[in-house]
Amino acid sequence: MTVASIPNQPSVLLVDDEVDFVEALTKRLRRRGFAVQGVASGQEALDVLARQHVDVVILDVLMPGMDGIETLRHIKERFPDVRVVLLSGHGGEDLGVRGMAYGAFAYLLKPVGLQRLVEVAIQASEHAAFR
Amino acid sequence: MAVALSLRKAIIGTVFGFSFVPLFLLGWVVYGMFASVYHAKVRENLAILAEDKRNAIDLFLRDQATQLRVLAYSQPVERLSSQEVMDSLLVLLQQRSHVIVDLGLIDEEGNHIVYSGPYNLRNVNYKNEEWFHLVRMKNLYISDVFTGFRGFPHIIIAVAKKENGKDWILRATINSEIFDSFVRTLQIGKKGDAYIVNKYGEIQTKPRFSGKNTSIVKDIIESNFSGVRLVEGEMDGRAVYIAGVWLQEKDWIVIVEEDKHSELEPLMRTRTMTILVSGGGLLCVLVGVFVVSRMIVAHQERHDREQARLNEELVQSSKMAALGKLAAGVAHEVNNPLAVIREQAGWIRDLLEEQDVQSSPNFQELYDAVVKIEQHVERAGNVVHRMLGFARRMEPVRIEVSIPDIMRQTVLFLENEMHFRNINLHWDIEENIPLVETDPAQVQQVILNIVDNAIDAIGKNGNITMGASYDPKEGCVCVRIRDDGPGMDKETQARIFDPFFTTKQVGEGTGLGLSISYSIINRLGGSIRFVSQLGEGTEFLICLPVRKGSETE
Ligand SMILES: Nc1ncnc2c1ncn2[C@@H]1O[C@H](COP(=O)(O)OP(=O)(O)O)[C@@H](O)[C@H]1O
Numbered sequence: 030m031t032v033a034s035i036p037n038q039p040s041v042l043l044v045d046d047e048v049d050f051v052e053a054l055t056k057r058l059r060r061r062g063f064a065v066q067g068v069a070s071g072q073e074a075l076d077v078l079a080r081q082h083v084d085v086v087i088l089d090v091l092m093p094g095m096d097g098i099e100t101l102r103h104i105k106e107r108f109p110d111v112r113v114v115l116l117s118g119h120g121g122e123d124l125g126v127r128g129m130a131y132g133a134f135a136y137l138l139k140p141v142g143l144q145r146l147v148e149v150a151i152q153a154s155e156h157a158a159f160r
Numbered sequence: 161m162a163v164a165l166s167l168r169k170a171i172i173g174t175v176f177g178f179s180f181v182p183l184f185l186l187g188w189v190v191y192g193m194f195a196s197v198y199h200a201k202v203r204e205n206l207a208i209l210a211e212d213k214r215n216a217i218d219l220f221l222r223d224q225a226t227q228l229r230v231l232a233y234s235q236p237v238e239r240l241s242s243q244e245v246m247d248s249l250l251v252l253l254q255q256r257s258h259v260i261v262d263l264g265l266i267d268e269e270g271n272h273i274v275y276s277g278p279y280n281l282r283n284v285n286y287k288n289e290e291w292f293h294l295v296r297m298k299n300l301y302i303s304d305v306f307t308g309f310r311g312f313p314h315i316i317i318a319v320a321k322k323e324n325g326k327d328w329i330l331r332a333t334i335n336s337e338i339f340d341s342f343v344r345t346l347q348i349g350k351k352g353d354a355y356i357v358n359k360y361g362e363i364q365t366k367p368r369f370s371g372k373n374t375s376i377v378k379d380i381i382e383s384n385f386s387g388v389r390l391v392e393g394e395m396d397g398r399a400v401y402i403a404g405v406w407l408q409e410k411d412w413i414v415i416v417e418e419d420k421h422s423e424l425e426p427l428m429r430t431r432t433m434t435i436l437v438s439g440g441g442l443l444c445v446l447v448g449v450f451v452v453s454r455m456i457v458a459h460q461e462r463h464d465r466e467q468a469r470l471n472e473e474l475v476q477s478s479k480m481a482a483l484g485k486l487a488a489g490v491a492h493e494v495n496n497p498l499a500v501i502r503e504q505a506g507w508i509r510d511l512l513e514e515q516d517v518q519s520s521p522n523f524q525e526l527y528d529a530v531v532k533i534e535q536h537v538e539r540a541g542n543v544v545h546r547m548l549g550f551a552r553r554m555e556p557v558r559i560e561v562s563i564p565d566i567m568r569q570t571v572l573f574l575e576n577e578m579h580f581r582n583i584n585l586h587w588d589i590e591e592n593i594p595l596v597e598t599d600p601a602q603v604q605q606v607i608l609n610i611v612d613n614a615i616d617a618i619g620k621n622g623n624i625t626m627g628a629s630y631d632p633k634e635g636c637v638c639v640r641i642r643d644d645g646p647g648m649d650k651e652t653q654a655r656i657f658d659p660f661f662t663t664k665q666v667g668e669g670t671g672l673g674l675s676i677s678y679s680i681i682n683r684l685g686g687s688i689r690f691v692s693q694l695g696e697g698t699e700f701l702i703c704l705p706v707r708k709g710s711e712t713e
């Protein structure tokens with residue numbers, strides 16, 4: 030996967046309470062041509078969405094404070110066009126399934142390979158563009 | 161077993177106590193009452209006998225005295241003095257009772273005026289005899305038995321009358337054998353005796369046995385009493401009842417002896433009977449208690465074993481639940497840093513693609529390091545994954561599957577390994593095993609774990625037998641996996657379902673296989689058990705319900 034393969038630089042917002050994880054993933058996705066921002070909580074994510082346009086939100090399900098599902102509901106309420114990809118670890122499967130019901134675009138099980146994440150993110154952004 | 165033994169002792173003791181004591185008391189009381197009634201009856205009989213006899217003798221004496229008195233008062237002395245009259249009177253009297261031996265008239269001076277009888281007593285003078293004075297005082301006299309002038313035992317009865325200002329005495333002699341015959345009818349039983357004693361304790365009749373203990377009789381005579389006096393004592397070395405009763409007409413006492421032993425013989429028989437019956441009853445109770453206690457103890461033991469098994473299962477499953485939570489917690493905590501490491505390593509890998517880095521002299525070193533990091537993150541990830549598999553709360557799928565088919569498929573994975581180790585596989589699958597509604601992947605994992613262990617246990621050269629059967633009573637399909645490996649000692653047996661318990665070398669065994677299997681089977685509503693014998697091998701038994709009822713977590 031190279032920068033060149035992504036034509037219109039989809040904008041991605043990465044939400045995960047594990048800061049180092051967000052940092053590394055942000056750098057890696059940017060390298061692959063995404064316009065990436067990373068935040069550590071649901072509230073921050075909503076703040077960012079209020080300020081600027083984002084195509085895809087990659088959202089961790091298990092977070093302290095406002096969890097992934099709640100964040101998802103707020104996003105879908107206020108920014109229905111934004112695609113949300115849920116990332117869930119073990120024990121969060123049922124949350125993930127519920128998330129789909131709230132309108133998530135996809136839900137991926139951790140650990141997810143970068144390759145797969147990129148693919149899904151592109152699909153999501155294309156889906157968004159198509160709408 | 162010690163508990164069972166003491167339980168048994170307690171049952172036997174209690175029942176025995178509760179039956180022995182009443183039985184004993186019953187026997188004792190009934191016998192005691194019977195004995196006292198019997199004793200009373202014996203004594204009463206004796207008293208009645210003695211009294212009857214006393215009455216008869218009294219009657220006899222009264223009769224004789226009256227007869228004599230009638231004679232004396234109805235005839236004037238003048239007539240009585242005539243020998244012929246006296247002779248004819250004697251004949252008259254003897255017609256009525258032949259016990260009268262002779263008859264005589266005596267004057268004031270003691271001279272025998274007339275005598276009718278077989279002896280020559282005509283000229284005998286009675287002036288100095290004691291009775292002679294007594295009869296003049298009391299008008300009637302009855303003597304003790306004596307031999308006197310006549311030379312055979314007799315008594316005399318005399319009456320006095322006044323005529324012409326003079327005292328006259330009419331006297332009859334009675335053969336005292338009559339008294340012997342009176343008492344003879346009372347000499348009953350083998351040892352019974354009866355006789356008459358005067359107020360000095362001298363025996364008046366012929367007793368049946370000699371050697372009388374006169375002191376007892378004396379005691380009776382000396383004690384003041386009316387009616388019948390009953391005592392117990394020794395007579396001639398035998399225990400006896402003695403009844404004594406005074407005559408009314410004479411200061412004689414009728415003594416009746418009864419042998420206590422022969423009298424009480426029926427009572428002794430009763431006692432023996434009572435003891436026998438009680439003993440028999442007790443024996444029945446004993447046998448009954450023995451049998452019942454054995455049954456109870458056996459039941460209790462069965463129950464205890466069952467309870468112990470249930471407890472064990474309960475402990476095991478709660479252990480599983482607790483460890484599941486722990487495992488889940490640990491896994492999450494480890495998972496996050498692993499994800500970070502994975503991504504950071506990925507970032508390094510990304511950077512290694514840069515031209516300038518690739519030309520650096522340490523590029524290969526860095527690249528290898530990244531690969532190693534990724535490898536080991538992967539490895540750690542797998543461990544975490546397994547732990548989570550064990551803690552997973554995922555709903556198992558439910559499909560109708562054939563357990564024998566799953567067994568055959570599973571074994572396919574291990575065939576090479578078995579072949580290589582020279583392990584023979586045997587099948588023992590029953591016909592007509594119904595389909596089971598369960599999660600085939602999970603069942604497969606369990607079978608795989610167990611067969612894996614069996615192969616590890618055998619090492620090289622051995623046999624594994626895989627069996628399947630249907631238990632229609634429980635509605636279960638059972639899988640048996642038996643190996644002829646070394647088996648397990650008791651300590652190992654107690655711990656094999658514990659997570660991370662392994663006897664294998666580091667890197668070879670995780671100790672998770674059986675604990676995961678346990679929680680899987682538990683979740684599927686089945687049961688997993690095993691028997692193992694050191695030196696003989698191990699058999700695992702898995703039972704799965706054909707249709708699952710309630711969900712167990
Ligand atoms: N068939 C068997 N024969 C002898 N020992 C066994 C057998 N199956 C299991 N064990 C014992 O139980 C232990 C635990 O087994 P398991 O939970 O599968 O973990 P692991 O196989 O990783 O050691 C084994 O290490 C072994 O000591």
Ligand SMILES: [Mg+2]
Pocket residue numbers: 609612613669671672673674
């Ligand atoms: Mg094992």
